[in-house]
Every structure is written in C-alpha cells, then in structure tokens.
Amino acid sequence: KIAARGPYRHVWVQPAAGDAGTALGGALHVAAAQEGTAPEPMPGTDLGRGWSDDEIRAWLETAAVPYEEPDDIAETVAEELARDGVVAWFQGRSEFGPRALGHRSLMAHPGRAENLERLNHVKGREEFRPVAPMVLADRAADLFTGPLPSPYMLFVHDVDPAWRDRIPAVVHIDGTARIQTVEERREPLVARMLAAFERRTGLPVVVNTSLNTAGRPMVDDPRDALECFGSAPVDLLAIGPFAVRRGRAFA
DSSP states (O other): HHHHHOOOOOOOOTTTTTTTTTHHHHHHHHHSTTTTTOOOOOOSSSOOOOOHHHHHHHHHHHHHHOOBOOOOOOOOEEEEHHHTTEEEESSOOOOOSOOSSSEEEEEEEETOTHHHHHHHHHHTTOOOOOEEEEETTTTHHHHHSSSSOOOOOSEEEEEOOOOOOOOGOOOOOEEEOOOEEOOOOTTHHHHHHHHHHHHHHHHHEEOOOOOOOSSSSOOOOHHHHHHHHHHHHEEEEEEEEEEHHHHHOOO
C-alpha cells in the first residue's frame, strides 16, 4: 500500500527489517561515527558465511557421498527443474534476514500446481504455506504488476492473468505473488540458471523457498546442506560447482 498509494516515487525497505535489523543499524551507527568511514549502499543480502570450492569438496569427501562437477551447475540445475525435480541450492554466502534470495534455496518447477503442496511436504510444514517466484529482472514486468525491481521479496505483486495458469505454484488465491527479481550483474549464477530454465520451458520463473525443514533455521554451512538433503525428499543438491543426486547418494 505504501508503494501503490503513498507519496513516494521509489520505496526501499531494508530486507531484514525486524529485530535482526537492529544489528545492522548498530553497525551503521558505529561506522558513521568513525572518522574516515562512510556507510555504503547495501549491495545485497549475502552478508553471511561462504566457503571456497575446495572447502566444499572437502565436506563432500568427508561425508563420503558421490558427487559430480558438471561444466555449468546452472545448466545442470535448470535441466533437473525442467524435469520437475526438486533442487536444494547452496551457493555463495548465506543471506542476512528471513528470506531465501538465491543462496540457500529449495527450487521447483512453477508450472505444476501440485509443487506447492510438494515443497511444503519436503519442508514438513502446513500445506497452506505459500512459496515465491524468482524471476529475471528484465522479464518481471511482462508477468507482474507492482514495485520493480523487487530484489528482496518484500512486495506483493499482481500476476498478469495470462500467466496465472502458466505458473500456478507461485500464485496466491487472490492472483498475487511475492516476487524476487534477479539482476545478472548482482546474481550472475542465479540469472544464468533462470535463463537456462526459460530456454527449456518458456518460463522465466522458478519456485523459490528457504532451504530448511520445519522448526529448523535456514541452512548455513555445508554440513547443514548435507543433513537437509539427507533427511528430505530432494532430487539434487547443487552445492558450489558440485551436484549430488539422490539416486547416487542413497543407492
């Protein structure tokens, strides 16, 4: 309502604008008080921990799970999603705040209405809980009406009627969706995956929800990712440049 009816041309909301945001506010306050230090615009939410490819490989070797290193993990994931597989996506540094925004995500095909119930089953949570669409920023206006860009999944957008039956898994009962727009310059790997999925399906959207199960925090480190993959019916774990497939890991 603020974006649609307020007096502002642009509305920006800090993506962890709750109790967690007080930590960021405290850091900004201290930084502003330091001579020669000036706070900079927030580049994204990937402010948490991250691991090198070698460190991730070491975790996989320790866990003794079979894995592969495809030429392009984005293409591998797009192919699995196009086949209607569920993918656990662990890339880069973890997100700050309550939303999965392309670093610790569970992903699925948006064109299957039953994937909403399916993902809630994977996560072990109530069937009515919604999931959200990730969409390429340069395609978002073709599908959604509302504040754009929307990189932090904070605004509710109207879904164009022509698209509601094409991406039913992410459309709320009132014809809306809480979208995340993805820009290539900020999230090149996610954008590449979305483009590869659109080439296969004609859909520039992927279902995105947080990588965790009910009652547990969002996955942070590789051990968390492997434990979540091992305990939930997920078809593929994309962890760094590596792919772990359920059929091979639990043969």
